[in-house]
Amino acid sequence: MSIEDKVKKIIADQLEVDGDKLKGETTFEDIDADSLDIVELVMALEEEFDLEISDQEIENIKSVGDVIEYIGSKT
């Protein structure tokens, strides 16, 4: 599975949304994710990809594409 697919699957599982509807430009606001959803998502990503995402980095993550790009740059 590509990083893109993995990330989309984690987002879909964590936020309970349809993974097929997630596009790069989909923002977390679009899918009604609140700040705690983002924290839970970050924890799931940290576990899956074995990395640590700092508070500042979290603030820059606004869309599905941001996550894919971020994880891609770290792995």
Add this chain to the structure above:
Amino acid sequence: MQKLNRSIITGTGAAIPDRVITNEDLEKLVDTSNEWIVSRTGIRERRMLEEGFSNADLSEKAAREALSRAEVSASELDLILVATVTPDHHTPSTSCILQARLEAFKAGAMDISAGCTGFVYALSVAQQFINSGIYTKILVVGVEILTRFTDWEDRSTCVLFGDGAGAVVVEATEDENRGIINFSLKSDGRGAKLLYVPAGGSAMPASEETVNNRMHYLIMNGNEIFKFAVKAVEDTLYDLVRRENKKPEDLDMIILHQANLRIINHIRKHLKLPQEKFPVNIDRLGNTSSATIPIAMHEEILAGRLKEGDLVAMIAFGAGLTWGGVLMRW
């Protein structure tokens, strides 16, 4: 080797103020909504102690019920431990005020300050005094009047907290099949400022400026606490069960500190354990800090869900940072 006494909880009690503060009430105070509060925290209402009453009043009520259910007279108590971060006074301790009210004149008394982990810390201290054979009857109270330290202009924290007290009587037993099995106490003071009250202590005594700048209220970084809490609970849970060669699924009940329903649900899903093993009172009481676990314990006993022989873990986390847990066979 000298035989060690086991500690069992022989009576529980709780005291909840009558005054209910609903989310709709808060909508009138700050820019918030019932929907926002419920979806972020799981809290629907919380209780607020009426003016003119204090921490010791709630403690006394919970303590009297626990003593009565344990059929222990206050005069028999060896020690009184009150876990709280919202005592009546900086000094004397609330436990001393309680000791006088109960006329427990044989007992020593001290408060234990470990944030929301206070009750777990106090129960562990009680267990050690009994384990060593020094004492046989100890009263442990977890109590908090957080609404008096909550900034009612801060919508991120004022929706979270409530007042309440829970108490347990801990006694020595020679029954090796029951009682407290082990405990885990941890801290990390590097996170001190994630959840704290800036002023009012010796670091920053009360002044006109501290009052005007609202520095006597709780300040919290919720997202960081969330991450810390999830990890702290899971680490503690595995620590408690692995030492007994058991697994999380062997537990009959996991009484988690009630800080946020989202934290409880996250942990439950991550551990893949059924909902009924996780008691909840945050929906009705908010976060009552040191009181959440003893109140939950009391409620579960009254409801008949917590039964003799059950393997129970109680796990808390909070300001300090502190975290920890107690594993016991009920």
